[in-house]
Amino acid sequence: MKISEDIAEKVANVLKAVGHPTRLRIIELLEDREMCVGEICDTLGEKQAMTSQHLNMMRDRDVLSCRREGAKMYYAIKNKNVIKLLYCIYDHCDTKREETL
Numbered sequence: 001m002k003i004s005e006d007i008a009e010k011v012a013n014v015l016k017a018v019g020h021p022t023r024l025r026i027i028e029l030l031e032d033r034e035m036c037v038g039e040i041c042d043t044l045g046e047k048q049a050m051t052s053q054h055l056n057m058m059r060d061r062d063v064l065s066c067r068r069e070g071a072k073m074y075y076a077i078k079n080k081n082v083i084k085l086l087y088c089i090y091d092h093c094d095t096k097r098e099e100t101l
Contacts, residue, residue, distance in 0.1 A: 013061050014061060014062075014063060014082065014085075016061070017057055017058045017060075017061035017063045018058070018063060018082065018086065020054065022044065022046060022050075022051075022054055023054050023057070023058060024086065025044055026040060026044070026051070026054060026055065026058070026075075027058075027063070027077065027082065027083070027086065029043055029044070030064070030075060030076055030077050031077065031083055033076075034067075034074045034075060034076035035074065035075060036069075036072040036073060036074050036075075037051060037052060037055065037072070037073050037075070038072070040055070040075070055073075055075050059075070059078075062078055062079065063077070063078060063079070063082055064076065064077060064078050065077075065078040
């Protein structure tokens, strides 16, 4: 399978967007429901400024969507295929861990 340079660039941007432990944890939180920034911060124990940077990066790369309700910003997974991709990677990592035991 050959992919175009444009698609390769888009895939790389998505992988960069999710390629951080905090961002992976955010995606896990948002898998089943949308959450406001404050809820995400409280659940992760992270500062709002840093969490907002992570959220904005993923929104800018079309991983997340957001909406404003009053003073609160709510985030959700924009494309559920990102979840499928991450489960494939998680399965790969679990398999590699089991092989070393």
